[in-house]
Amino acid sequence: TEIPKSDFFSTKAFNESQNNLAADEGVFAYHICKHNHSIRSMDCTSQLVRKLFNKKFSCGKTKTAQIIKNVFYPYANEMLKIELSKCNFISVLTDASNHQSQKMIPVMIRYFIPNEGVKTKILEFDVLSGEKSTY
Structure with missing residues (x-):
């Protein structure tokens, strides 16, 4: 039913x-x-x-x-x-850092918009659990 x-x-x-x-x-x-x-x-x-x-x-x-x-x-x-459709060039920035048992991986983008200037935004932020700070 x-x-x-x-x-x-x-x-x-x-x-x-x-x-x-x-x-x-x-x-x-x-x-x-x-x-x-x-x-x-x-x-x-x-x-x-x-x-x-x-x-x-x-x-x-x-x-x-x-x-x-x-x-x-x-x-x-x-x-x-x-905004990104107005850009000719985009920079992708990434890094990884450990916080206790988690590895944090932000993915950022930097781009230029005419009449507004350079902008930086977080595109994604992943967290991997169970990571160790030393190997």
């Missing part, structure tokens, strides 16, 4: 208050990302916001990470593709 999609997805429209709450949570997720704050800090921050401003605010580390991953990252990635 097939389960109707309506059992999984709500067709309910959001009211203005719910839309504003979602926007507020998105703004906090953006703030965390833009200023390189720890996503873990949102567990505490969301409790503070809930206590001081909005009782329904619930944007802890899990929701913040999902907003960044599923909303901001695809948008930023698309904007980067558009």
Whole structure:
């Protein structure tokens, strides 16, 4: 037997208050990302916001990470593709460093946009677990 999609997805429209709450949570997720704050800090921050401003605010580390991953990252990635399509030359930079039992491997790109100058962006950041700092 097939389960109707309506059992999984709500067709309910959001009211203005719910839309504003979602926007507020998105703004906090953006703030965390833009200023390189720890996503873990949102567990505490969301409790503070809930206590001081909005009782329904619930944007802890899990929701913040999902907003960044599923909303901001695809948008930023698309904007980067558009910028890179304007470039004639792109430099790729990579390095590896160990942090405890993990090897961190950032892949960065540097490129020049006329009238804007040189830009550097992180293209990818891989973490390999179980690595040793000495061999």
